[in-house]
Amino acid sequence: MMTDKAYDVILNTLTPETTRDDVTLPDLDRKPDPWESSMQATVECLSWRGAWDNLDRRHTEDQLGETIYRDFPVRSRSVVATAHALMDKGVISPDELEAKMEEVRARFNRQ
Amino acid sequence: MTHSHDDHAPIQASEEVSEFEILETAIRELSIEHGLFSREDHRRFSEWAESVGPSGGSKLVAKAWVDPEFKKRLLADGTETCKEVGIDWRDPTGSGTPSDYTYFYVLENTPKVHNVIVCTLCSCYPRPVLGMSPDWYRTPNYRRRLVRWPREVIAEFGLHFPSDVEVRVHDSNQKSRFMVMPMRPEGTEGWSEEQLASIVTRDTMIGVAVPQVDWTATTPPSDNGGTAR
Numbered sequence: 001m002m003t004d005k006a007y008d009v010i011l012n013t014l015t016p017e018t019t020r021d022d023v024t025l026p027d028l029d030r031k032p033d034p035w036e037s038s039m040q041a042t043v044e045c046l047s048w049r050g051a052w053d054n055l056d057r058r059h060t061e062d063q064l065g066e067t068i069y070r071d072f073p074v075r076s077r078s079v080v081a082t083a084h085a086l087m088d089k090g091v092i093s094p095d096e097l098e099a100k101m102e103e104v105r106a107r108f109n110r111q
Numbered sequence: 112m113t114h115s116h117d118d119h120a121p122i123q124a125s126e127e128v129s130e131f132e133i134l135e136t137a138i139r140e141l142s143i144e145h146g147l148f149s150r151e152d153h154r155r156f157s158e159w160a161e162s163v164g165p166s167g168g169s170k171l172v173a174k175a176w177v178d179p180e181f182k183k184r185l186l187a188d189g190t191e192t193c194k195e196v197g198i199d200w201r202d203p204t205g206s207g208t209p210s211d212y213t214y215f216y217v218l219e220n221t222p223k224v225h226n227v228i229v230c231t232l233c234s235c236y237p238r239p240v241l242g243m244s245p246d247w248y249r250t251p252n253y254r255r256r257l258v259r260w261p262r263e264v265i266a267e268f269g270l271h272f273p274s275d276v277e278v279r280v281h282d283s284n285q286k287s288r289f290m291v292m293p294m295r296p297e298g299t300e301g302w303s304e305e306q307l308a309s310i311v312t313r314d315t316m317i318g319v320a321v322p323q324v325d326w327t328a329t330t331p332p333s334d335n336g337g338t339a340r
Contacts, residue, residue, distance in 0.1 A: 013130035025267050028247035035132040040243065041156040042139045045148035048156075055285075058233035062251050074246050079135045092141050100137040108128045108136075 006094045007068065009101070010083050013076075020073045028074055039078045052085060060085055164242035165313040165328070167198050168290055171217070171240060172316065173307035176295045189215040189290070198239050200288075213285070215240070219292045220318075224277050227265060227318030228289045229257045235283035237290045241313055248317065258282065268319040291318040298324045 022028050032040075047054040061081040065072070069080050086092045143150055174196065175182035184192045190200045193215060200215050215237060218226035230236065231254050236244035247253050257264045261278045262271075272278060281289045293315045299307060312328040314320035 010134070013134050015130065018129065018131065025247040025250070025253055025264070028250065029245055033132070035129075035135045037160065038139065038157065039135045041153050041160060042135070042142060044156045045152045046142065049148045049152065051142070051147040055233050066251065074250055076131045079131055079138060083134060083138055086138065086142070091145055091147070096141065097137060100141055101133050104133050104136045104140070105128075108133065
């Protein structure tokens with residue numbers, strides 16, 4: 001188990017604008033953004049290829065989504081739970097994830 | 112023929128990329144780099160997911176409404192009867208995603224029985240006929256409460272039943288997927304299958320709504336006189 005600080009790379013993705021604000025179930029009904037659909041494909045592929053079973057993922061999303069990531073919107077649960085789990089499993093390190101995010105951020109913001 | 116851009120505004124620069132999008136891209140690329148799956152795997156699932164939606168389920172219901180023999184077959188053996196409309200539950204994604212290999216059951220609503228589906232264990236959903244599940248369906252909020260207080264939960268979607276209507280909750284599992292066959296509403300006599308299918312929306316087949324003659328999933332509320340839920 002890593003220290004709590006190791007998850008800062010995930011916790012830092014939450015901003016005041018993205019903090020969870022739904023009140024009722026119908027509030028959650030929305031068309032997914034492209035990155036959410038891509039994340040769905042990622043978790044399906046992880047399960048399909050035996051890296052992380054869908055049922056285990058759902059349980060992790062439930063557990064983490066109601067505790068450490070309770071302020072995160074429901075639509076972000078897959079991505080934060082997957083990042084968290086891949087670090088816990090030792091597949092990726094916090095430093096590796098942070099570096100990759102910085103690389104992606106630079107690529108996306110390139111003018 | 113020349114093409115001018117003068118008559119319409121250019122696409123505005125995209126909104127700022129969210130941190131969630133950056134995290135998603137990073138996780139996907141790291142997973143591929145570590146050999147957990149391939150880029151081709153990801154593309155195959157994405158293309159399949161984009162190709163499915165609730166139209167398969169809508170067609171099944173509309174066909175059952177107008178064809179009593181088809182309805183009998185569908186209720187008796189949903190898995191087999193789906194093949195008649197081109198849906199094969201044995202190989203729905205073509206990618207072998209394990210959660211899709213299941214038996215499919217269609218649950219008929221009657222004046223005295225209303226069905227609603229859930230997956231309390233995870234978030235199993237009949238994707239080959241309804242597409243990808245909505246966010247709320249996957250939440251513990253829906254999954255945990257529906258089995259205990261079904262009337263209260265579906266009331267949050269604007270659906271209320273008198274006490275003499277039994278509300279049955281069907282809990283999916285690893286081997287079973289369910290879909291609700293709503294009752295055909297009055298005022299649809301003489302409609303074509305295509306017209307009927309248009310009012311059989313996703314939520315009516317989950318069981319948190321009932322079909323209405325002036326409500327389709329693709330018509331804006333301002334055009335059909337519908338009211339916001």
